[in-house]
Amino acid sequence: MKLNELNITEACEGLRKKEFSAVELTESYLDRINQTDEKIKSFITVTKDLAIEQAEDADKKIKSGDVDSNPLLGIPCSVKDVINTKGVLTTAASNILKNYIPAYDATLISRLKKDGMVMLGKVNCDAFAHGASTENSDFFTSHNPWDLDRVPGGSSGGSASSVSADQCLYSIGTDTGGSIRQPASFCNLVGLKPTYGRISRYGLISMTSSTDCPSIIAKRVSDVAIVLNKIAGKDERDSTSSKNKVDDYQKFLEDENIRGMKIGIPQEYFVEGLNGEIKKAVENAVAKIESLGAEIVQISLPYTKYAVPTYYIITPSEISSNLARFDGIRFGYSATNDDSIEAKNLSEIYCKSKGKGFGSEAKRRIMLGTYALSSGYYDAYYLKAQKVRALIKKDFDEAFEKVDAIITPTTPSVAFKIGEHSKSPLEMYMEDIFLSAVSLAGLPCVSIPCGFTKPNDGKNEMPIGMQIIGKYFDEKNILRLASVYENNTDWHNIKPGFK
């Protein structure tokens, strides 16, 4: 048995049956990171000592039999570096936070710790989660295990590459406009962005507060359900987190009957620009789901075409406000301590700390947002975007009066080559074309594997993902549909050639 190739359910069972210990399991992942990360480059920080310590604690609990309803006990994971971890370097993959040690844990981390998590380390992403490839990381670019010349997607690219390369069992990332779904699709994984407010944002390094969602990426739908069970729910420290009842997502997967479930197929997501092989793969997947008893309904989401421009007004606007806190006064890089910089007064400390600390994309978004919110332009940009956002939400509200779930491709093309889009910010923004409308509406969605295609400029078959969108707080049914599809197909079992 290869410990690195297990899913959460299998690993949990192995631990309970004492086939291996949590320390052995953890060591096998640490070895794997050691052997592979020079090529994959998932990790910014490997927390080896902490992981072993947490695994030893887990072994003690398992030995004493204190393991009830605790499937994540002793299960090794990675965490995106925009999530605060007490006492552990948290950089947001940015130079400005290169030495930042948080004084507190994000709520989702405290919850996972309570359940006996083993954290192997903090993984790479685009700096402050601004990007779709990890190429905007201030440190390095992560690689896609399916083809090392290609990106793993982003911004949660290190989360995806670490799970895909068997360096951990699951990863916690974030999804603001597609940042967990697109990497999941690029790396043949399951990526869930829950409803806005389903998982507390307390302790995230904020990007776009009105769409930021902690998100989960793993190898199986059931793995994602297990993790969601543990981290979903109201948090007093995040006033936008929801009081709605948290379902037992794992239990819900047991019901495999999708007969009569109505699935909407929005015509606007099957348009020019969508790769033909991806279109075919998603259509085949839809046919499969129909053959399993679901009813397929053609629908229209006409405001989809405005989603990316709306997103790229709202996002930079909120970023320009959220990133204003990195001003060199309370934490992070400061011109105060930089001998190469002369600053006479407070204002110069602000300007020079940000000027040197932020990378290009963060600066670009701060500038764009500052402009969109500035006097004389607010109505034309931000207010207009918030109105179009209302129309995008209305599109979905109306569609969900007729259907139970909506299926689309996750991305218009497979993982692109490193450097292919990095010259043009606008090209990179287009990566979000099928993803940002859902984020603006705040709906739950999951990307799951549904096929492969060999790109013209590539040597390897690359994974294709499809996106299942659900009603507000109806994670249970999209996960159930995803699980039924997974149980009836083999895509998720195919592994990258990378050894």
Added chain:
Amino acid sequence: MVDDKKISIEDVEHIAELARIEISKEETEKFAGELSDVLGYIGQLKEADTKGVEPVSQVTGLVNVLRDDIAKSSDEDTRKTMIDNFPDKSDDYIKVKQVM
């Protein structure tokens, strides 16, 4: 919606000043072009008819989530980590340069 507008070097300098961020001459030129491109693309929103539409920023229906304003103390370890993060300090206080 405003007309498609080219962002000038002066505009970029003005925005940078508003954002309190220092950018180099090369960055200023680069951003003028890139921001013009992005704003040109965003400009397509003006064709969307939003007459009578109420803007939305909160999508899950929450209104005025309130709690009692009660201070909670944190442990010494938390306090110390926060203070250790200060770029410049005098005892346990953040030290800043003169304002003017």
